[in-house]
Amino acid sequence: IEEKNDxxxxxxxxxxxxxxxxxxxxxxxxxxxxxIIKLLNSEKTAEALMELEEGVRERIxxxxxxxxxxxxxxxxxxxxAADIIAELSEERQxxxxxxxxxxxxxxxxxxxxxxxxxxxxxxxxxxLVKVNENWSVTGCMAEMRAQAENVTRxxxxxxVDDKNKLKGRLSLKDLITAPSKANISDVYIPKVDYxxxxxxxxxxxxxxxxxxxxxxxxxDEMGRLVGRITVDDIIDFIKDEADRDxxxxxxxxxxVEADDSILKHTRARLPWLILAxxxxxxxxxxxxxxxGAMEQYGALFFFVPLIxxxxxxxxxxxxxxxxxxxxxxxxRGSLMNRLVKEVGLSLLNGVVLAxxxxxxxxxxxxxxxxxxxxxxxSLISVIVxxxxxxxxxxxxxxxxxxDPAMATGPFITTxxxxxxxxxxxxxxxAILGF
Amino acid sequence: IEEKNDxxxxxxxxxxxxxxxxxxxxxxxxxxxxxIIKLLNSEKTAEALMELEEGVRERIxxxxxxxxxxxxxxxxxxxxAADIIAELSEERQxxxxxxxxxxxxxxxxxxxxxxxxxxxxxxxxxxLVKVNENWSVTGCMAEMRAQAENVTRxxxxxxVDDKNKLKGRLSLKDLITAPSKANISDVYIPKVDYxxxxxxxxxxxxxxxxxxxxxxxxxDEMGRLVGRITVDDIIDFIKDEADRDxxxxxxxxxxVEADDSILKHTRARLPWLILAxxxxxxxxxxxxxxxGAMEQYGALFFFVPLIxxxxxxxxxxxxxxxxxxxxxxxxRGSLMNRLVKEVGLSLLNGVVLAxxxxxxxxxxxxxxxxxxxxxxxSLISVIVxxxxxxxxxxxxxxxxxxDPAMATGPFITTxxxxxxxxxxxxxxxAILGF
Numbered sequence: 118i119e120e121k122n123d124x125x126x127x128x129x130x131x132x133x134x135x136x137x138x139x140x141x142x143x144x145x146x147x148x149x150x151x152x153i154i155k156l157l158n159s160e161k162t163a164e165a166l167m168e169l170e171e172g173v174r175e176r177i178x179x180x181x182x183x184x185x186x187x188x189x190x191x192x193x194x195x196x197x198a199a200d201i202i203a204e205l206s207e208e209r210q211x212x213x214x215x216x217x218x219x220x221x222x223x224x225x226x227x228x229x230x231x232x233x234x235x236x237x238x239x240x241x242x243x244x245l246v247k248v249n250e251n252w253s254v255t256g257c258m259a260e261m262r263a264q265a266e267n268v269t270r271x272x273x274x275x276x277v278d279d280k281n282k283l284k285g286r287l288s289l290k291d292l293i294t295a296p297s298k299a300n301i302s303d304v305y306i307p308k309v310d311y312x313x314x315x316x317x318x319x320x321x322x323x324x325x326x327x328x329x330x331x332x333x334x335x336x337d338e339m340g341r342l343v344g345r346i347t348v349d350d351i352i353d354f355i356k357d358e359a360d361r362d363x364x365x366x367x368x369x370x371x372x373v374e375a376d377d378s379i380l381k382h383t384r385a386r387l388p389w390l391i392l393a394x395x396x397x398x399x400x401x402x403x404x405x406x407x408x409g410a411m412e413q414y415g416a417l418f419f420f421v422p423l424i425x426x427x428x429x430x431x432x433x434x435x436x437x438x439x440x441x442x443x444x445x446x447x448x449r450g451s452l453m454n455r456l457v458k459e460v461g462l463s464l465l466n467g468v469v470l471a472x473x474x475x476x477x478x479x480x481x482x483x484x485x486x487x488x489x490x491x492x493x494x495s496l497i498s499v500i501v502x503x504x505x506x507x508x509x510x511x512x513x514x515x516x517x518x519x520d521p522a523m524a525t526g527p528f529i530t531t532x533x534x535x536x537x538x539x540x541x542x543x544x545x546x547a548i549l550g551f
Numbered sequence: 552i553e554e555k556n557d558x559x560x561x562x563x564x565x566x567x568x569x570x571x572x573x574x575x576x577x578x579x580x581x582x583x584x585x586x587i588i589k590l591l592n593s594e595k596t597a598e599a600l601m602e603l604e605e606g607v608r609e610r611i612x613x614x615x616x617x618x619x620x621x622x623x624x625x626x627x628x629x630x631x632a633a634d635i636i637a638e639l640s641e642e643r644q645x646x647x648x649x650x651x652x653x654x655x656x657x658x659x660x661x662x663x664x665x666x667x668x669x670x671x672x673x674x675x676x677x678x679l680v681k682v683n684e685n686w687s688v689t690g691c692m693a694e695m696r697a698q699a700e701n702v703t704r705x706x707x708x709x710x711v712d713d714k715n716k717l718k719g720r721l722s723l724k725d726l727i728t729a730p731s732k733a734n735i736s737d738v739y740i741p742k743v744d745y746x747x748x749x750x751x752x753x754x755x756x757x758x759x760x761x762x763x764x765x766x767x768x769x770x771d772e773m774g775r776l777v778g779r780i781t782v783d784d785i786i787d788f789i790k791d792e793a794d795r796d797x798x799x800x801x802x803x804x805x806x807v808e809a810d811d812s813i814l815k816h817t818r819a820r821l822p823w824l825i826l827a828x829x830x831x832x833x834x835x836x837x838x839x840x841x842x843g844a845m846e847q848y849g850a851l852f853f854f855v856p857l858i859x860x861x862x863x864x865x866x867x868x869x870x871x872x873x874x875x876x877x878x879x880x881x882x883r884g885s886l887m888n889r890l891v892k893e894v895g896l897s898l899l900n901g902v903v904l905a906x907x908x909x910x911x912x913x914x915x916x917x918x919x920x921x922x923x924x925x926x927x928x929s930l931i932s933v934i935v936x937x938x939x940x941x942x943x944x945x946x947x948x949x950x951x952x953x954d955p956a957m958a959t960g961p962f963i964t965t966x967x968x969x970x971x972x973x974x975x976x977x978x979x980x981a982i983l984g985f
Contacts, residue, residue, distance in 0.1 A: 348782055534860055
């Protein structure tokens, strides 16, 4: 089928949903994919392009002329078009925008490109249905119908004044049941949730989730209605955020997928590994200072990876809980309460594990009891300190305005390794005396 | 205000959104919260209850009688009511259900309780608007209006046959513009996405995201329409899943929040720490077998935490990428390709890090060059092996039908610690000969 039969292929794909076409395209090689994209009508291709993964889309767009891309963009909502243009190189962006015939559409896209990708301004679309509060109900019906043609799904009708300031919203039901001579100002609902163009995306997501909204209007600094964000964009945002946090916790600093190039993976992973290596240098140095213990108490060194691993695991657990609490805004109560609780929790865990370690080390592995007791006591201290570091480093970073997600993963593990080893040998030195 | 003034408080809270009431309640102590819940009318309380966090809600429900809970449940959609009942103890469930006056509502809730929480059946609500294909357009309008009263938001009208089998959907626009004598069967759209009651929640989320759906109908084994899932429930599901995966990666096996009790935290965290401790016993034993090297090459032991940490970090990075690929269904290509790529990637990273380690170990930390070279070569091997373990353990688990998220965090870190140390000392032994 891939060879020539245009008509048959078109017929075959006519019934297929754009999201499925996107999946088919991903399976094809580049030439075939470009062929299909060019073959289909632009409305369908535009939607299919949107559904593609970034990497695949990039390669296909490279194969299209600026004019061809512009044609696809004209079929898209402004927010999707802006997202796609943002992926192109600077000069490509300009030539594509110049090729867009519909000047208003192009204007809107350029406006959206100015906003930070993760702010309400970057997430919103310009397409929406709005009416003026001074219009009559009848006059407004006709106007609305015209506007609705450009909007894929009408979630809400927004009411503005003469200066385009957001005043409220209108339910379709109220509009239909209102006497036709009434003015919009008599029937609209003056209470409406909205966000500012600069509201961060996660805040928008939180508001929409909290109030179960399907769309939210976006206003500029002067309260003028400039766009709206729909729930499907927010779902994508939440998913991307979760993926990003997950990767950050694993020590991956760029958004990568399994199928990205080796170079992109290296760029995302290597920096954290270098950080861990530098941390490793410190742990080597710390261990080196306790060289004197090697002759008499060499077995102490056998427990080093165990202590370091426990410190790392406890730190990651504590920081994960705190990070989620910060992200979901569920972290309440004073720092003092948290401190007491975290110490209590880690003492409880620490004592259980220390008893296991002491017994296991002495009777299972056959070390002298003094070793077992030493590592046991050290383990308790290490766990308490590690859980405090894991809990408070994110809280402090957050208070300083730094993304606390940075603090998890390699950073917490590495610093807890070092502190863990230092505490362990200090306690061993105090007990055994070397 | 908290003391007595019922009327004033009611007036004050009248305008407040239930989600905000939930936030206020969370800040109050238990008695005050219960007082507010009892004071407000049940429609508002029902919604506020839904918005509360599980822990807070649990404590408030404990303070209410079965009859009072039943009254709240009558105001809720079936899916929300079922979720709340599921949180109660077995006997409490029965007494609450017995108190629900509306028998149909109670029946529906009981039906929903039977499904797995994370399946489409557990996520769906019974409330929906459906019409029979044999009805006339006029007859159907009246029926629809009656049904719509029970449904918070009408997303779609579903069309069924006499046996309640799902046939398609109907757009409100088509219904309004259709000639009033037409039958539904003439105007409905026979193509509709749907899921089965047993479809897993993440699959439902994927379908709704892919096709940007705001609601999806759910059918039973015989194709009969039994419920629908709306996009706001799916957002909650996606968020919960992401939180769960994140916690799993950090070695937390139960869904806990920062404010949960110490005991609940211990139950969620301790099992993984015990696993890590047992892994630590193995690493102690492995190190013990290389005791002979201590006298002559004691400095080798200083590098143990560095090697272990690198192995752990690389393993976590690789497994995070694979897990996300598995979760988002973007993992394509053969296992052989993945193997070649992962080896290439880790060789590249490994060589860079090994050169840094050799140079740093020799010139910065002042060890003999032979140490630097030994740990450098070991590091490359350890990184390659660790990344292969991190990549393929999740893939293999997934093929076996085991949740691959289990494989990250403590599990990967612990096993990579052990393998890392074993490889390191084996290579050192081969090079230095002890």
